[in-house]
Every structure is written in structure tokens, then in C-alpha cells.
Amino acid sequence: MKVLVEKCTGCLKCIDYCSVGALSKVPGKRLAVVDEDECVECGICKRSGACLTDALFQPEMEWPRRLRAEFSDPTVTHPSTGVGGRGTEEMKTNDVTGRYPRGHVGMAVEMGRPGVGARFYDLEKVQMALARLGVHFEQANPVTALVEDPKTGKLRKDVLNEKVLSAIIEFGTTPDKVPAVLETLRRVAQEIDTVFSLDMCSLIEPDGSVPVRDIALKAGATLRPNGKNNLGMGRPAFQFFKEDAQ
Ligand code: SF4
Ligand code: SF4
Structure with missing residues (x-):
């Protein structure tokens, strides 16, 4: 999962929905960021509907990263x-x-x-x-x-x-x-x-x-x-x- 910088307002409503604490605030900025190493690609933050500006974006995943979604996203x-x-x-x-x-x-x-x-x-x-x-x-x-x-x-x-x-x-x-x-x-x-x-x-x-x-x-x-x-x-x-x- 990625946060689109140009769409993110820094409201931080998405953070509590992250299943593994991979979403956080960028220090000193009104902006959220995803720790890509920790993110399990469960898609919960996006599916929650918390983001009103559609700033959460899930790009196409290559092998082996797509394994994360296969095991973590029930869809x-x-x-x-x-x-x-x-x-x-x-x-x-x-x-x-x-x-x-x-x-x-x-x-x-x-x-x-x-x-x-x-x-x-x-x-x-x-x-x-x-x-x-x-x-x-x-x-x-x-x-x-x-x-x-x-x-x-x-x-x-x-x-x-x-x-x-x-x-x-x-x-x-x-x-x-x-x-x-x-x-x-x-x-x-x-x-x-x-x-x-x-x-x-x-x-x-x-x-x-x-x-x-x-x-x-x-x-x-x-x-x-x-x-x-x-x-x-x-x-x-x-x-x-x-x-x-x-
Ligand atoms: S996809 Fe899942 S693990 Fe990744 S940032 Fe969103 S809620 Fe957190
Ligand atoms: S909910 Fe959307 S706009 Fe608010 S911090 Fe998260 S990604 Fe940015």
C-alpha cells in the first residue's frame, strides 16, 4: 500500500485501521506514510473507507511481494x-x-x-x-x-x-x-x-x-x-x- 502525497491531507484517520502498525505520520508534515517493509498488503486501510480523499493506493504487486496480499487480504x-x-x-x-x-x-x-x-x-x-x-x-x-x-x-x-x-x-x-x-x-x-x-x-x-x-x-x-x-x-x-x- 502507498499513500499518494498529492492527495493526502494528513488527517491521520487511516492510521488506526492498519493491522500491523505500518501507517504513521511523517514527522513535521501533514502527511501519512506506509512502512513498506512492515505492510502486509491486507488492504484493510483502503477498504475501511477512512480515507475521504482516496489517497491510499495499492499498486500491482510482483512476486514475491504479492504473497503478502495472498495471505493477508481475504479478497x-x-x-x-x-x-x-x-x-x-x-x-x-x-x-x-x-x-x-x-x-x-x-x-x-x-x-x-x-x-x-x-x-x-x-x-x-x-x-x-x-x-x-x-x-x-x-x-x-x-x-x-x-x-x-x-x-x-x-x-x-x-x-x-x-x-x-x-x-x-x-x-x-x-x-x-x-x-x-x-x-x-x-x-x-x-x-x-x-x-x-x-x-x-x-x-x-x-x-x-x-x-x-x-x-x-x-x-x-x-x-x-x-x-x-x-x-x-x-x-x-x-x-x-x-x-x-x-
Ligand atoms: S495494507 Fe494493511 S498493512 Fe498495509 S498499510 Fe494498509 S492496513 Fe497497514
Ligand atoms: S486517511 Fe487518507 S488523507 Fe488521511 S492521513 Fe490517511 S491517507 Fe492521508
């Missing part, structure tokens, strides 16, 4: 997955996609938040630490699409400094590996300059138990079982429900 679709927002349907659609069948666990590390954001060099640290555990990264995920070396989890060099509002590393594993994943994430959390939340999903067993819940609690995790339920959105339930019913 932009990810070319690698065809999904908007953070570019993945995530595990919350597992009821209809069946990405994680019985005996498997879906996990996601949601990195960055409004006010903080996340750089891809920090995503790479998490991705590489998880790759060493042999987890299976979700293919229909725009972070996986940036992986240069699937064995190490290394990302493309040209994207590492790009900053986004939030991005999701998504993977599947087996219940026995969950404690190691939690321990690894606790360690790598000390090495990154952003925040993340961790999601886990698994099918509920026929007796109503949730095996991954007990494993996570034993490993010292604090659970907040208040996730979203996407009830199919008109699509049929995945085959494993039919198999369970037989």
Missing part, C-alpha cells in the same frame, strides 16, 4: 490452492474431506496474528523442525507450495523476508508422534519472533472418546475445545462415516 485467492484467506480449507472441513482418517491426527500451526504478523523465515524454522519429525505436510496448502526441499522443509529463498498477517502450516501425523510435535513446537517457539496457536483434530471414537485429547493433556498441553464446526456446507459426509455405520 485475494491463492493461486496454488484456489482458496482465499489463508489459502487452505484447514482441518475444520475434515468431516467432509476426510483428510485425517481414524488413527491419524491433523495438526496446524497458525502463525502470526493482527498486530504481529509473521515472516516466512520464521515459518521456515517451524516447517524445518516439523520436517525432522517426519510429519506429512498437507499438499493443498499455500505454505507447503513454497517448500523448496520437502525432505528438510526449507522454503524458497526469495520469499523468506516477506511478511504476512497470518499463515498456516498444516500436517498430519499419528497419535504416538503428538508428544514429540508438542515438545518441538515449545522449543522452536523460543526461536521465532511471532506468536502461533496450535490446532489438533481427530475423529471421535465410536465410544465417544477422543484419543488425541488424552495424549495432548498428558504431554502438558492446555486445550480449548471451542473450535469451529463446519457442518458439511451442503457437501456429503466423507466415506468413513458410511463405513463406520456399517
Whole structure:
């Protein structure tokens, strides 16, 4: 995002709308400016309608800068997955996609938040630490699409400094590996300059138990079982429900 100097009156109404504090006043002038390195191209300042003189201008973005908009602006679709927002349907659609069948666990590390954001060099640290555990990264995920070396989890060099509002590393594993994943994430959390939340999903067993819940609690995790339920959105339930019913 840029501020057009000739149109800006310096009213500063846009500043409070910036999701990462990239908009500020130019010292000694009635003018706002965007810190281009910090701006995640979310478009919120412009969409807010705060600027009455149309001084906020979003130029065409080249690679790799356009990644910022793809991950941060919900009106932009990810070319690698065809999904908007953070570019993945995530595990919350597992009821209809069946990405994680019985005996498997879906996990996601949601990195960055409004006010903080996340750089891809920090995503790479998490991705590489998880790759060493042999987890299976979700293919229909725009972070996986940036992986240069699937064995190490290394990302493309040209994207590492790009900053986004939030991005999701998504993977599947087996219940026995969950404690190691939690321990690894606790360690790598000390090495990154952003925040993340961790999601886990698994099918509920026929007796109503949730095996991954007990494993996570034993490993010292604090659970907040208040996730979203996407009830199919008109699509049929995945085959494993039919198999369970037989
Ligand atoms: S596009 Fe987003 S990050 Fe950039 S200046 Fe506007 S609100 Fe801030
Ligand atoms: S709202 Fe528009 S005119 Fe006011 S400071 Fe921001 S860019 Fe300038």
C-alpha cells in the first residue's frame, strides 16, 4: 500500500485501521506514510473507507511481494490452492474431506496474528523442525507450495523476508508422534519472533472418546475445545462415516 502525497491531507484517520502498525505520520508534515517493509498488503486501510480523499493506493504487486496480499487480504485467492484467506480449507472441513482418517491426527500451526504478523523465515524454522519429525505436510496448502526441499522443509529463498498477517502450516501425523510435535513446537517457539496457536483434530471414537485429547493433556498441553464446526456446507459426509455405520 502507498499513500499518494498529492492527495493526502494528513488527517491521520487511516492510521488506526492498519493491522500491523505500518501507517504513521511523517514527522513535521501533514502527511501519512506506509512502512513498506512492515505492510502486509491486507488492504484493510483502503477498504475501511477512512480515507475521504482516496489517497491510499495499492499498486500491482510482483512476486514475491504479492504473497503478502495472498495471505493477508481475504479478497485475494491463492493461486496454488484456489482458496482465499489463508489459502487452505484447514482441518475444520475434515468431516467432509476426510483428510485425517481414524488413527491419524491433523495438526496446524497458525502463525502470526493482527498486530504481529509473521515472516516466512520464521515459518521456515517451524516447517524445518516439523520436517525432522517426519510429519506429512498437507499438499493443498499455500505454505507447503513454497517448500523448496520437502525432505528438510526449507522454503524458497526469495520469499523468506516477506511478511504476512497470518499463515498456516498444516500436517498430519499419528497419535504416538503428538508428544514429540508438542515438545518441538515449545522449543522452536523460543526461536521465532511471532506468536502461533496450535490446532489438533481427530475423529471421535465410536465410544465417544477422543484419543488425541488424552495424549495432548498428558504431554502438558492446555486445550480449548471451542473450535469451529463446519457442518458439511451442503457437501456429503466423507466415506468413513458410511463405513463406520456399517
Ligand atoms: S495494507 Fe494493511 S498493512 Fe498495509 S498499510 Fe494498509 S492496513 Fe497497514
Ligand atoms: S486517511 Fe487518507 S488523507 Fe488521511 S492521513 Fe490517511 S491517507 Fe492521508
